[in-house]
Amino acid sequence: MNTIVDYLTVSKEKNPNKIAVITKDGKYDYETIYNSVVQFSSSLKRYRQNSVVSIFFDNSVEFVISYLGVIRAGHIAHVISPNISELNLNNQIESAKPQTIITSRDIMSKTKTLDSKNVELNEFKEFMEKSTQNDQENSISSEYAALIYTSGTTAIPKGSLIKHSNILFTTENIVKVLECVSDDVHIVPLSLSHSFGLGCLHTSLYSGSTIILHKNTINPLDLLKSINEYNASTLAAVPPTLAKLLKNFRNDFVENCKRLRLIITNSTAVNEQTVKEILRLFPLTKFATYYGLTEASRSTFMIFNGKSGKENSVGIPAPGVEIKVVGDDGKEAKEGEICIRGKNVIERYWNNIRDKDKFEEGWLKTGDVGRFDEEGYLYLLGRKDNLINVGGEKVMPDEIEKIVKSISGIVDAVAVGVDDELFGKIVKMFVITDDPKLDSLTIMNYCIKNLERYKVPTKIEFVKNLPKTEYGKVQRFLLR
């Protein structure tokens, strides 16, 4: 087995009529998906081996066919988020220089600003019609499977070049740790253009199970309905989705999901209260999270059941993955930058951008700050880039944000460092509130009671929105 397409082939041979993918548009069995992938890939063989082919879709069967078709044809699938900004799309295309962009009719309009660039645009259905159906011959695989840009939270977009071996290693780990089987029916309300969603697709293909794709912008009631309708066994959802289900649809959530064997979320600040609530409401369900980056997918796993007191942890390193925490002096420390080594870690970035900063002797320097507890469980403390140096005192914005967000009436809060003549940097807080009576003195007073003096935000600005990436991460550099 060399690529994820090999697993599709095996699943098709074992169980051709089994449903592989369900979307709002239909159900597609393994044989249909396989044949479509073969047909799609035949049209890509006119491009030289190892070409980049951009795929630009919302969650759909077209995404699945195009992604696997590109890989089968021996090319690199550049996966573009359907929510990408115009500027970011232009930057990515400029950087990736794809042979073609394959997209769907409903997303095609987003590519209009690319006309001036020398890039071939293809609509999925028309592209399929041009393909021959009888090409059963596999291409020689590229070493690389996918190119995913991790743009947005910093000013420079970086393309993570993901090898087939990265995908297979990570997928085997997911299957092993989360005990995935062919009988699973996975509900995935996550964008396939993101590592979390794409990993779910890989897992489903690997184990020959069924994946139900919901669009990224979810309707919670539709989601819950499909869990019940298809007798789903797993739900993969980001923490805000789980929090929303708990807050606004609690009874429906419990009723529809109590038979799930697994709920998996990811590491972007899964709230301690959410963990406790889910464990309490779903005593028969395994609840898990992981820590990973596009550059090092699923580096840890955390299964919360029976791990009281570790609700804030992202777990222990995945099998075969090494993690160390390094201080400013480059030596292992109690608290510091998280570094990862293993077959899940990419070898380099596209065009080798930032390789020197990010890789050292096989270790990926993540830029995340963390610590291990005495039992080897990892805790995330924040981003190294976001660290604010207030007169020599190091301040993690996450800690301040957590405190401010616990004030009643605060909808969202982001802390950044801004220049100050005396201290070098001071903490400035951007706050969204739904309580018109809440003032900055109240916030400051609460912070003074709950934080060290140097961590207290000196400046507080009330805003209506915060700049975020298409994946919902705050673009702090725009606030500094």
Place this chain on the structure above:
Amino acid sequence: MLEKTSSVEDELKKIFLTIFPDMTESSFDWKKPQEHYANWDSFAQLQLVTAVESKFNIMTTPEDALSIKTAEDLLKIVKSRI
């Protein structure tokens, strides 16, 4: 005018009670010197100055900040700017 002055004093007192939460309304003293406060360090100084700037929509200078040794000193600066 009297009402405005009184309001400034009340607001400034509120700022002091916010930044020094261990202090009670009855123990607040306009003339109490900086060294008699438990937590009046350089961070508290900065927080006092930025809080009054924001509250009264005024600008202060680094010299102003250095000259503040009591609540009364800050009150004088505020009154001279509004």
